[in-house]
Amino acid sequence: MKQARKALAMLPLAFAVLLAACGTANKEGDEAASAEKHAEGETGHADHGKIALTAEQIAAAGIEIGRPTIGGAGTIDLPATIEGDPQGMQVVSAAIGGRVVSLTRNxxxxxxxxxxxxVIESREAAQIKGEVEASRARLALANANLARxxxxxxxxxSPEQDVIAARTAATEARIAYRQAxxxxxxxxxxxxxxxxxxxxxPISGQIIARSVVLGQxxxxxxxxxxxxxxSSVSLAFHLQPADAGRVRPGGHVLVTAPGRQASARISFVSPALDAQTRLVPVIATLDNRGGQWRVGETVTASVQLSDGGNASNAISVPLTAVQTVEGRTVVFVQTSDGFRAVPVTVGNASGNNVIVRSGLKGDERIATTNSFTLKAELGKGEAGHED
Incomplete structure (x- = not known):
C-alpha cells in the first residue's frame, strides 16, 4: 500500500518531463524546417547581389565573359572617305580661250x-606674244638712243635734257617689255x-582628272x-557634337579597309556644324607615299576619344555589361561560384563602350553580353528572399 502511494506521487513529475521533451523536439523540428525552406528559397542566389551559377548554366544563358579595356577613353567606328589633300590639289585651267592643239599627259x-x-592656239595668244616682240624691239631702240x-x-x-629724255624713254620701254x-x-x-x-x-603630282580632248x-x-x-591624302568624316568635343587636332585615327590598315592624325575639327547633317566635319591626314589609298574610297575610321584627365589609365566596358539594379548602376563581376553585382560610376559613352570612373580595377572578369539575364536572376532571388 505504501509503494502504491509513492508511485502515484511520482506521476506528475514524469508527465512534466515528457511534456518538456516533446516541446524541445517540436521546436527543433520547426527550426530545421525553416532552415530547409530558407535554403530552398536561396538556391542559385546569395545575399549582397551574389548569383550562384555553374559554368554550364552560364553557357546555357549565353553570357559572355571579358575584361574591361584599359587605356584611352574608347573609340568610335565611323564611315570615312579618302580625299585629296587640299594643300596638294591643283586645277589647271586655260588662261585664254582657243583651240587645244596639244595634250601631253593622260x-x-x-x-x-x-x-x-x-598647248592652246588662238588670236589672243598671237596678240600678247606679238606685244612681247614689239616691246622688245622698242626697248632695244630706246637703249640705243640712250647710249647715243x-x-x-x-x-x-647734246644738252643734258636730251639725255634725261632718252633715259626716261628707255625706262618706259623696259617697263612695257616686262608687262608684256x-x-x-x-x-x-x-x-x-x-x-x-x-x-x-603648277605643281608636281599625278593627273587625276582630264576635262578636254585634242582639238576641242x-x-x-x-x-x-x-x-x-x-603622297599625303585627307580622311573626311563627321562626328556627333558631343563626341567632337572629345577629339583634338593631333588625335589618333585608325584607318581600315579590306587588306589594309594605317594610322592617321586629326588635322582639323570644324567649329561649326554641317548645315545638312548637323554633324561636325573632321579632317585627318594620312600618309600615302606607298600609294595604297585612293581618292574617293570609302573606309572605316576608328577615332580615339579622350575623356579628360589621364586617358592612359581610363577603364571602359561594353554598354551591354552595364545594368541598373534598385537605382544603382552595376557591372556583374565573375566569382568562383557565379557573379556579384558591383556598383560602378560611369562617365561618357565611347561608341559601344562606356567609361567606368570608379568601382572597377580593370583586371576583373565581367559579363559583357546578356548581363540582363543576371539582373533578372538577381531580381528573382531577392523576391524569393523577401517571401
Whole structure:
C-alpha cells in the first residue's frame, strides 16, 4: 500500500518531463524546417547581389565573359572617305580661250612642276606674244638712243635734257617689255609659235582628272587638268557634337579597309556644324607615299576619344555589361561560384563602350553580353528572399 502511494506521487513529475521533451523536439523540428525552406528559397542566389551559377548554366544563358579595356577613353567606328589633300590639289585651267592643239599627259601619269601639259592656239595668244616682240624691239631702240645721247652729251654736243629724255624713254620701254612678258606668263608661257600658248603644271603630282580632248575649243578659265600630290591624302568624316568635343587636332585615327590598315592624325575639327547633317566635319591626314589609298574610297575610321584627365589609365566596358539594379548602376563581376553585382560610376559613352570612373580595377572578369539575364536572376532571388 505504501509503494502504491509513492508511485502515484511520482506521476506528475514524469508527465512534466515528457511534456518538456516533446516541446524541445517540436521546436527543433520547426527550426530545421525553416532552415530547409530558407535554403530552398536561396538556391542559385546569395545575399549582397551574389548569383550562384555553374559554368554550364552560364553557357546555357549565353553570357559572355571579358575584361574591361584599359587605356584611352574608347573609340568610335565611323564611315570615312579618302580625299585629296587640299594643300596638294591643283586645277589647271586655260588662261585664254582657243583651240587645244596639244595634250601631253593622260590620267594617272606623273608630272613635274613647270612641265607643259597643253598647248592652246588662238588670236589672243598671237596678240600678247606679238606685244612681247614689239616691246622688245622698242626697248632695244630706246637703249640705243640712250647710249647715243649719253655719248653726245659727253662730247658736249647734246644738252643734258636730251639725255634725261632718252633715259626716261628707255625706262618706259623696259617697263612695257616686262608687262608684256608677264602677260604671256599669266597666260601660260611658250608654245612653239607666235599664236600658241603652252599651259604648264603648277605643281608636281599625278593627273587625276582630264576635262578636254585634242582639238576641242575651250573658253578662258576652262578646266583642263586636275593634279594631285597624293603622297599625303585627307580622311573626311563627321562626328556627333558631343563626341567632337572629345577629339583634338593631333588625335589618333585608325584607318581600315579590306587588306589594309594605317594610322592617321586629326588635322582639323570644324567649329561649326554641317548645315545638312548637323554633324561636325573632321579632317585627318594620312600618309600615302606607298600609294595604297585612293581618292574617293570609302573606309572605316576608328577615332580615339579622350575623356579628360589621364586617358592612359581610363577603364571602359561594353554598354551591354552595364545594368541598373534598385537605382544603382552595376557591372556583374565573375566569382568562383557565379557573379556579384558591383556598383560602378560611369562617365561618357565611347561608341559601344562606356567609361567606368570608379568601382572597377580593370583586371576583373565581367559579363559583357546578356548581363540582363543576371539582373533578372538577381531580381528573382531577392523576391524569393523577401517571401
Amino acid at each position: 590620267l594617272g601619269q606623273s608630272v613635274n612642276r613647270g612641265a607643259t601639259l597643253a 645721247e649719253e655719248r653726245l652729251f659727253a662730247q658736249r654736243v 612678258q608677264q602677260q604671256v606668263a599669266a597666260a601660260g608661257g611658250g608654245g612653239g609659235g607666235l599664236n600658241r600658248i603652252g599651259i604648264a603644271a 575649243t575651250v573658253a578662258a578659265d576652262a578646266e583642263l587638268y586636275r593634279i594631285a600630290n597624293l
